[in-house]
Amino acid sequence: MALIALAADKGSPGVTTAAVALSAVWPRRVLLAEADPAGGDLVYRSQAAHGGPLNPNAGMLSIAATARRGLAPDQLWDHSQTLSGGLDVLVGIGSSEQAAGLVGQWPLLGRAFASLAESPQAPADVIADCGRISGETPVLDLFAHASLVLLVARTQPESIARVRDRALALSTRLHSSSRGGAQLATPLIGVLLVADPGDSAKVANQVDSMLIGAQSVARVMGTLAHDQAGAEQLAGRKRGRLDKSLLIRSARQIARDVYQQYGAAWTFPVQGAAPGQMAGNMPGQMPGQMPGQMPGQMPGPAQGPIPGARR
Numbered sequence: 001m002a003l004i005a006l007a008a009d010k011g012s013p014g015v016t017t018a019a020v021a022l023s024a025v026w027p028r029r030v031l032l033a034e035a036d037p038a039g040g041d042l043v044y045r046s047q048a049a050h051g052g053p054l055n056p057n058a059g060m061l062s063i064a065a066t067a068r069r070g071l072a073p074d075q076l077w078d079h080s081q082t083l084s085g086g087l088d089v090l091v092g093i094g095s096s097e098q099a100a101g102l103v104g105q106w107p108l109l110g111r112a113f114a115s116l117a118e119s120p121q122a123p124a125d126v127i128a129d130c131g132r133i134s135g136e137t138p139v140l141d142l143f144a145h146a147s148l149v150l151l152v153a154r155t156q157p158e159s160i161a162r163v164r165d166r167a168l169a170l171s172t173r174l175h176s177s178s179r180g181g182a183q184l185a186t187p188l189i190g191v192l193l194v195a196d197p198g199d200s201a202k203v204a205n206q207v208d209s210m211l212i213g214a215q216s217v218a219r220v221m222g223t224l225a226h227d228q229a230g231a232e233q234l235a236g237r238k239r240g241r242l243d244k245s246l247l248i249r250s251a252r253q254i255a256r257d258v259y260q261q262y263g264a265a266w267t268f269p270v271q272g273a274a275p276g277q278m279a280g281n282m283p284g285q286m287p288g289q290m291p292g293q294m295p296g297q298m299p300g301p302a303q304g305p306i307p308g309a310r311r
Contacts, residue, residue: 013159016034018150037138040129043094048082058080064093099138151189
């Protein structure tokens with residue numbers, strides 16, 4: 001498939017929680033990238049596969065030190081770390097001050113993220129947690145290489161109004177065609193609602209109608225359950241059956257819907273892949289299953305904490 005970027009306009013709608021949850025249930029091998037220019041959270045809250053802490057100097061910070069000489073997609077793995085449970089991550093920079101090291105490199109990162117799915121060695125999709133966006137934030141240069149930009153929003157009227165306006169602004173910046181043609185252009189712009197499960201379908205239909213009425217190119221791609229207990233489990237702060245939580249069940253449905261609708265268009269053939277074998281999966285391995293992982297085992301939080309604090 002390709003690069004999927006998650007972001008929000010304002011407030012704390014749960015971009016990181018959404019990015020980690022989607023990565024944990026994604027149907028192909030995935031690399032989770034903390035691409036928030038304001039800094040990442042996972043390095044402070046998560047545990048590495050070896051049982052110790054993550055290295056804060058390996059990830060976006062180490063890429064910033066080496067990418068000026070160029071960045072091939074497969075080199076991303078040199079900067080990645082594996083969380084307890086098997087999820088591969090590029091940990092974010094430690095603070096907004098460190099973002100200065102990435103000035104001018106966001107387009108390079110976007111190309112590498114988008115091209116990783118085509119790698120003949122270790123193909124993977126990239127889900128990028130881009131945090132909050134506004135104005136001329138440099139991460140917009142990464143969006144130009146994405147196949148899908150998901151704007152995460154709560155269901156309060158002011159949140160929906162902001163996400164509508166942000167979608168229009170992004171379309172103007174990213175799509176050179178007219179509004180009608182922009183609906184078919186890439187990156188696609190979608191809205192991911194964080195909603196109470198009981199009325200999520202009704203709210204999604206209402207928001208979609210509002211977006212259509214505003215002639216926005218964005219459409220609601222799904223609803224992520226507002227599940228505080230599940231978010232605490234995902235962050236490693238609470239024990240429980242995370243795979244049975246409303247959060248993960250809703251994330252699994254979103255991942256399934258997005259993959260079924262767009263996966264064929266975003267999937268690249270990989271040299272040497274056996275017929276019917278998707279890139280990134282070993283023979284006999286289920287989609288999204290990590291090497292050595294038992295069938296049905298979630299890659300990440302269900303087997304160990306994968307912090308994904310809400311932003």
